[in-house]
Amino acid sequence: RAAAAKAASVAASRPGCVVIAADTVVALHGEIMGKPRDRMDAVRMLSRLAGHTHEVVSACCVALPDGNSETFHAATRVTMWDAPAAALAAYAATGEPDDKAGAYGIQGVGAFLVESIDGSWSNVVGLPVAELVRLLLHHGVIEPKGE
Numbered sequence: 179r180a181a182a183a184k185a186a187s188v189a190a191s192r193p194g195c196v197v198i199a200a201d202t203v204v205a206l207h208g209e210i211m212g213k214p215r216d217r218m219d220a221v222r223m224l225s226r227l228a229g230h231t232h233e234v235v236s237a238c239c240v241a242l243p244d245g246n247s248e249t250f251h252a253a254t255r256v257t258m259w260d261a262p263a264a265a266l267a268a269y270a271a272t273g274e275p276d277d278k279a280g281a282y283g284i285q286g287v288g289a290f291l292v293e294s295i296d297g298s299w300s301n302v303v304g305l306p307v308a309e310l311v312r313l314l315l316h317h318g319v320i321e322p323k324g325e
Contacts, residue, residue, distance in 0.1 A: 179237075180201035180237070181200050181249060182199075182237075182239045182247065182249055184199035184201065185197050185199035185239035185241040186239075186247070188241070189241035193245075194243045195241075195243060196240065196243060196319050198238065198239075199238070199239050199241075200237065200238045200304060200305050200306075201236070202234060202235070202301075203236075203279050204223075204227075204232055204234055205232060205233045205234075206226055206227060206230060206232040206233075207230075211223050211226075211227075211232075211279060211280045211281070212279055213277055213279055214270075214275055214276065214278075214281045217271065217276075219281070220270040220276070220281040221263075221266055221267050221270045224261075224266040224269065224270065224275070224281050224282065224291070225263065225266055227258050227280060227281075227282070227291075228258050228259070228260050228261050228266065228291070229258065229260030230258065231256065231258075232255070232256055232258075232280065233253055233254070233255055233256070234253070234255075234280070234301060235251055235252070235253045236252050236304055236305065236306050237249060237250075237251045238250055238251070238252075238305065238309070238310055240310070240313055242317060242319070248317070250306075250309055250313065252297070252298050252306035253297060254295055254298050255295065255296040256284070256294075256295050257292070257293045257294045257295070258292055258293055259291065259293040261291055265290075266291075269282075269287060269288065269290075269291070274286050274287050275288065279304075283303075284299070284302045284303060
């Protein structure tokens, strides 16, 4: 819903354009973790994720020039090692987790927390690129150029 609302909001002011919007959540044992409220909340989230496998789900909505839109999602399983509390607090103090679902960024310093992933790395960053490119190709929004 959030991705669709974002896309619709921008598409309304940009008729005839392609608009891409995404929203990502982290889920651990059925609990959805959004962005941390503050540094203490970031440490709490990271402590819950440490030593466990969670799921990162990104929804993406593409508003097409003809007024239609298409929404899809991607899910990736992420396993974190059981990092010590001091390391989690030090990471939270960097400020990187402040605006990240689940309080970490795999594309930044937070990569040290991740032991393994099963699925799309770009999805964990927040935009499932392979899936998006397939959709854009399907709708003729982008086209590969030959030599």
